[in-house]
Amino acid sequence: MSRLLEKLRECRRRDDRGMMANLRCILVENKKHRAWPALNRLGVRIDDEVKSFISGLYATHSEETSTGDFGTTCKAIERARNETNKDSKLTPTERRFQHLLAAKGWDELRDRVYGMVRMAKTQDVHINYEQLEIDLKRLSGDSTYWHDRTKTEWASAFWSPGSLPDDEEKI
Numbered sequence: 037m038s039r040l041l042e043k044l045r046e047c048r049r050r051d052d053r054g055m056m057a058n059l060r061c062i063l064v065e066n067k068k069h070r071a072w073p074a075l076n077r078l079g080v081r082i083d084d085e086v087k088s089f090i091s092g093l094y095a096t097h098s099e100e101t102s103t104g105d106f107g108t109t110c111k112a113i114e115r116a117r118n119e120t121n122k123d124s125k126l127t128p129t130e131r132r133f134q135h136l137l138a139a140k141g142w143d144e145l146r147d148r149v150y151g152m153v154r155m156a157k158t159q160d161v162h163i164n165y166e167q168l169e170i171d172l173k174r175l176s177g178d179s180t181y182w183h184d185r186t187k188t189e190w191a192s193a194f195w196s197p198g199s200l201p202d203d204e205e206k207i
Contacts, residue, residue, distance in 0.1 A: 040087050041165055043078045044094045059095035062088045063150060072112050086172045089146060094165055096150075097157035105167045106149070107193030109156055120202070128154075133194055145175060152191035 037067070047055045054176055055074050062071035071092065073081045081086045104112075110133045119127035136152060139145035149172075171186045 037167055038169055040078060040080060040090065044091060044098070047078075049176070056095040056098075059091045060094040063096065085142065086169065086175075089149075089172065090165060090169045093148070093150065093153050093163075093168075097153050097163065099157075099160065099162045101162035101164050102166065104164050105193050106152070106163075107170060107191055108201050109135075109161060109163050110152055110190075111194045112161040113152065113155050113159050116161055130194075137191060142175065156170030 046058075048176075055077070058071050058074035060071075061067035061069075062075070071088070075082050075088055075091060078091060079092060080107075082088065110129060114127055116127035117129060119129055121127060121130075132152065132155075136145070136148040139148050151166075153163065155161075169191075174186050
């Protein structure tokens with residue numbers, strides 16, 4: 037279990053809205069400096085992009101699950117929005133998910149993950165932050181590893197055979 041997430045959960049239990057508001061600032065370029073004291077209180081180095089980003093995401097939408105990966109989360113968003121494939125066209129969420137998978141570099145990926153987390157919040161879809169932190173750490177170390185493994189794992193979770201709507205399973 038991530039020590040960072042334990043500390044974030046404690047802030048949530050205490051209903052520390054000030055801390056959460058400051059942590060959300062890490063997600064906005066010209067407000068990052070406001071998050072640095074809060075990150076320090078959590079024991080996060082301000083130059084640790086993954087932990088800082090996870091902190092900001094958690095402060096944005098703290099509803100968690102302990103199962104699945106980010107592909108699973110995106111599929112749950114699609115289901116919550118009642119989107120269905122018609123005429124072999126991609127659903128809006130599928131298009132956004134493909135766009136996320138096509139991200140080149142940390143900045144693009146970060147922006148696209150943040151967008152999906154905001155969608156998850158509006159649809160009341162929970163996120164496995166433990167797994168997301170692991171996956172994002174993979175990216176920060178080697179972008180080839182991201183393309184070869186994490187992206188495939190997320191795509192497999194999103195487009196797994198059991199994820200087809202009932203209508204399409206009959207085809």
